[in-house]
Ligand code: SF4
Ligand code: SF4
């Protein structure tokens with residue numbers, strides 16, 4: 001099996017370049033994941049840089065672009081990938097080293113939508129109750145693991161990363177905008193009601209296609225726009 005991996009060490013390389021590694025097919029089983037193969041690559045060359053932690057699709061740290069599509073390597077069966085396997089860092093963000101990117105802008109976009117429940121009065125003795133129907137509305141909007149696979153596959157994010165909020169942050173914003181307990185509904189909508197922050201989304205659905213958790217940021221953004229038109 002051959003893997004071509006994008007390499008870049010800012011201390012010695014002017015631009016990224018590709019390096020091909022060969023892995024013995026006898027080491028590959030039917031349930032081998034791409035991350036397992038990357039560990040084998042690292043046995044050949046310990047300097048190959050990539051992030052990982054949980055190794056089971058929970059932490060969101062091993063997003064990478066594989067054969068042109070963003071994936072989490074730990075839950076991508078190697079048997080589903082056509083060869084040669086071409087691996088690049090998630091697109092649209094600065095490369096720190098090899099497959100490791102600087103996620104600062106992505107996290108800043110998340111922070112900017114105040115991703116926490118705001119209720120009143122602040123009383124730790126009081127429960128903020130929801131009906132089962134109100135709770136059910138949050139399904140599909142709270143399960144995000146912040147892997148970045150969606151935002152870094154979005155053309156609107158690539159071209160206007162400083163203006164467009166990006167699908168992950170907008171999904172997070174929608175999670176609180178539709179929460180019956182949150183009292184900042186109108187403030188949150190007003191903050192996002194701009195031609196660039198939200199309406200730069202063209203619903204091409206790259207984000208939804210890329211999400212390894214099966215979430216649908218594109219639909220959440222569409223619903224967000226509808227709520228803006230109704231409530232503002
Ligand atoms: S649907 Fe919107 S957020 Fe998703 S990739 Fe397309 S432009 Fe980006
Ligand atoms: S919405 Fe999906 S692709 Fe985007 S950051 Fe969350 S889990 Fe990752």
Ligand code: FES
Nearest residue numbers: 053055059060074
């Ligand atoms: S290593 Fe945690 S999601 Fe892949």
